[in-house]
Amino acid sequence: MSSTRDIDALIDLMARLPGLGPRSARRAVLHLIRKRALLLGPLARQMQLVADTARECLNCGNIGTADVCDICSSAKRATGELCVVEDVADLWAMERSGVFKGRYHVLGGTLSALDAVGPEELRIPKLMDRVESEAVTEVILALNATVDGQTTAHYIADQLESRVRVTSLAQGVPIGGELDYLDDGTISAALRARKEV
Amino acid sequence: MSSTRDIDALIDLMARLPGLGPRSARRAVLHLIRKRALLLGPLARQMQLVADTARECLNCGNIGTADVCDICSSAKRATGELCVVEDVADLWAMERSGVFKGRYHVLGGTLSALDAVGPEELRIPKLMDRVESEAVTEVILALNATVDGQTTAHYIADQLESRVRVTSLAQGVPIGGELDYLDDGTISAALRARKEV
Numbered sequence: 280m281s282s283t284r285d286i287d288a289l290i291d292l293m294a295r296l297p298g299l300g301p302r303s304a305r306r307a308v309l310h311l312i313r314k315r316a317l318l319l320g321p322l323a324r325q326m327q328l329v330a331d332t333a334r335e336c337l338n339c340g341n342i343g344t345a346d347v348c349d350i351c352s353s354a355k356r357a358t359g360e361l362c363v364v365e366d367v368a369d370l371w372a373m374e375r376s377g378v379f380k381g382r383y384h385v386l387g388g389t390l391s392a393l394d395a396v397g398p399e400e401l402r403i404p405k406l407m408d409r410v411e412s413e414a415v416t417e418v419i420l421a422l423n424a425t426v427d428g429q430t431t432a433h434y435i436a437d438q439l440e441s442r443v444r445v446t447s448l449a450q451g452v453p454i455g456g457e458l459d460y461l462d463d464g465t466i467s468a469a470l471r472a473r474k475e476v
Numbered sequence: 477m478s479s480t481r482d483i484d485a486l487i488d489l490m491a492r493l494p495g496l497g498p499r500s501a502r503r504a505v506l507h508l509i510r511k512r513a514l515l516l517g518p519l520a521r522q523m524q525l526v527a528d529t530a531r532e533c534l535n536c537g538n539i540g541t542a543d544v545c546d547i548c549s550s551a552k553r554a555t556g557e558l559c560v561v562e563d564v565a566d567l568w569a570m571e572r573s574g575v576f577k578g579r580y581h582v583l584g585g586t587l588s589a590l591d592a593v594g595p596e597e598l599r600i601p602k603l604m605d606r607v608e609s610e611a612v613t614e615v616i617l618a619l620n621a622t623v624d625g626q627t628t629a630h631y632i633a634d635q636l637e638s639r640v641r642v643t644s645l646a647q648g649v650p651i652g653g654e655l656d657y658l659d660d661g662t663i664s665a666a667l668r669a670r671k672e673v
Contacts, residue, residue: 283541289526292519296504303495309565310494311523312530312539318492319527325486326508326520332482333509333516342509344480368506 286312338409340385340402342367356382359416363406363435365389365423373421381419384409389427390434403435410443420447483509535606537582537599539564553579556613560603560632562586562620570618578616581606586624587631600632607640617644 286308294304311319335341336348343349350356360381364370370383386401398404409415418439422428436445451469452461483505491501508516532538533545540546547553557578561567567580583598595601606612615636619625633642648666649658 283546285522285526285529285541286539289519289522292515292522295515297507298496298500298504305568306565307493307495308526309539309568312526315527315530318489319523319530322486322489323520323523323527325482325489326516326523329482329486329505329509330512330516330520333512342483342506344482349480368503371502371506 338405339383340367340387340405341370341383350382356380357413358382359414360419361406361409361413361415361417362419362421364421365428365431369421369423379419382413386422386431389422389425389431391427398434401431403438406435407438410439415443417444417446420445422447424450535602536580537564537584537602538567538580547579553577554610555579556611557616558603558606558610558612558614559616559618561618562625562628566618566620576616579610583619583628586619586622586628588624595631598628600635603632604635607636612640614641614643617642619644621647 290301290304290308293299293307294301296304299307311322329344332344333342334344334346336343336351337346338351339348341348341350345352358381360379361384362370362373362379362381363384363386364373365386365388367385370385373379373383384402384406386403386406388396388401390396390398390401406418410418418435420432420435422432432447436447439445449472450465451472452458452465458466487498487501487505490496490504491498493501496504508519526541529541530539531541531543533540533548534543535548536545538545538547542549555578557576558581559567559570559576559578560581560583561570562583562585564582567582570576570580581599581603583600583603585593585598587593587595587598603615607615615632617629617632619629629644633644636642646669647662648669649655649662655663
């Protein structure tokens with residue numbers, strides 16, 4: 280390779296990002312070097328800043344730059360509603376929709392007999408604590424519609440249903456979705472959950 | 477957004493990389509934060525190092541970490557063959573093939589009447605100098621098979637043909653290529669350049 284060792288090392292590190300392979304990492308690094316004043320320098324500094332400050336919220340598991348994240352520390356978000364998600368990406372997706380005004384709880388995965396993931400491996404005991412300590416009135420299960428996600432939802436609902444209202448996201452046809460392109464499971468879920476117009 | 481301002485700023489910077497959009501930038505940043513000790517920290521440091529040291533070779537235009545790149549400063553590569561490419565990505569592609577043992581000259585683009593790119597905007601005067609000063613015996617034009625690339629190749633060949641041997645890469649069917657999937661231009665080029673078996 281003609282690029283020197285330092286540039287090769289950068290390409291190798293970039294290729295470990297999800298969505299980038301060796302080829303697109305090379306392209307990205309070349310682009311970065313061409314814009315080194317405007318992009319590579321600022322990106323390096325921002326990465327170092329985030330590397331030094333990013334951490335998991337001790338309360339909900341969200342990622343932020345303080346021990347307790349912005350959402351957990353905002354009094355406005357203490358609505359009594361607690362939305363349970365599998366991971367931080369799901370929390371961010373919920374936030375982007377801008378509809379949910381309460382707080383979150385990030386499990387950090389799903390229960391899985393196969394991978395020996397029990398409640399203790401997830402943030403489930405902490406969830407139970409929060410339901411007591413934060414005057415939670417409703418737990419909204421926003422887990423993925425996968426087998427493991429739904430198993431986890433059932434487990435949590437079992438544990439909580441005597442203590443608090445437990446709901447889950449509706450399943451059905453996505454907005455803009457065409458029936459022809461939907462899987463059978465979604466169609467039958469949407470049919471079972473049909474409602475009066 | 478629940479992620480704090482620093483993390484958002486990092487996502488915005490990452491989204492400016494070629495091949496990453498806002499969605500994949502978010503995914504990449506989340507991955508980086510999860511692996512902050514093993515990946516985000518080292519990546520930040522390596523980026524800073526490259527931002528501080530990367531520069532264009534004064535001789536050939538390749539990107540390296542010294543004023544004159546490894547290839548230009550290696551006596552082994554002084555074979556008298558000079559391969560002319562459009563940009564650094566093409567040079568890297570040639571180097572990966574490992575077949576060419578000479579030196580390179582990166583033009584930094586192609587001539588373009590439409591975009592008002594003349595020989596002075598490219599590294600063409602420097603190419604003329606090098607042909608004299610480096611005892612070049614053959615100039616190999618490895619320009620892209622586009623209209624602008626071929627126009628540039630003709631221009632350079634015109635300037636040089638009285639002074640040095642000028643060749644260009646063969647055009648034809650790619651190795652592993654299926655005729656059915658090739659464009660008409662490639663098929664007719666391959667047919668015109670047919671050879672005895």
